[in-house]
Amino acid sequence: MHTLYDRLDRISAWVARVAAQFAVVVLACTTLLILTEIVLRSFFATSTNITEEYVGYGLGTMVFLGLGHAVRTGSLVRVDIVLGRLGPGPRRVMEVLTCLVAFVVMAFVVYYMSIRVGRDFSRGTISTTLAATPIWIPNAVVLTGMLVFLLQVFFYSLGLLIGRPLIKEAESIE
Template sequence: MLSRAVIRISEICSGAGIAVSAALLVYIVVHIILEIILRNFFASSTNSMGEYVGYATGAMAFLAMGHTFMSRKHVRVSLLRRFLRGRAAIAVELFCVATTFAMFAFMARYIWLILVRDFLRGSVSPGLTATPTWYIAAAIFAGLVIFLIQLVASALDTVIHGVPEEHIEGE
């Protein structure tokens, strides 16, 4: 009941994160093409390409983490895992998930503090466009929260169904 709800919420959040990441990728490509056209044919520039493409790349990476983990497409070292079965495999998986959760929760806490500080101070980027810096922190924080929800769902799924078998592409 509760586990199914958490897993469903994680799927929805991860799907939203990957959808926004895909849209950001399209934005990045369009902005770079626009910048190339402006510079080569009109001797002009948006004067914001480097800044905004950088922000979008950071946001895209963090927002995609939950979906990447859910799809089991993340970099995973499973050398020890190949030798374990049953409860030992579950224990190692839960330890890894809990450790990852702790590290990313720590990071999310500090990103949250940066977000609040920048919002309250009205901080803006030093670039020409003076973008509010809390926008960037908010995107990163959202990606971290999605990833943390996905970790909880993964832990619940591991407890209920065990550790899924590794499927290595190309084998």
């Protein structure tokens, strides 16, 4: 079982890394778009007319595609008021319960988001801006990030159940 788990967990880690790298590319593109808009407005009295819309899409993309990697590396902001006071056994139980709640809530959100993506695609829904972006595209990217997050929560909780170590805290604030 551990060997199968280890293989699947490595694949899961790779998926989270790829999603995070894509988020970094989106960050660079968003930065370039903002800089282009600044130059156009400051020196040429014109605009791309899409910057606000695409920066919003980029922000959603970066947040959701980065979530899975944040889970794997222990980079999510965590409230250590309760967990810091628990011993290793009770803390493991609390972590598993927290993962279970997160998994159920995210699975619910993923289900309805997938319905929305399908509906937007089938109806050909576009944004009401000049860019007329097909809405299913940014929503599908957000859905992908949610699925990556769901996958990471699943493997973390499964790892806890079979005795793998807890996520290490990057740093705690006193």
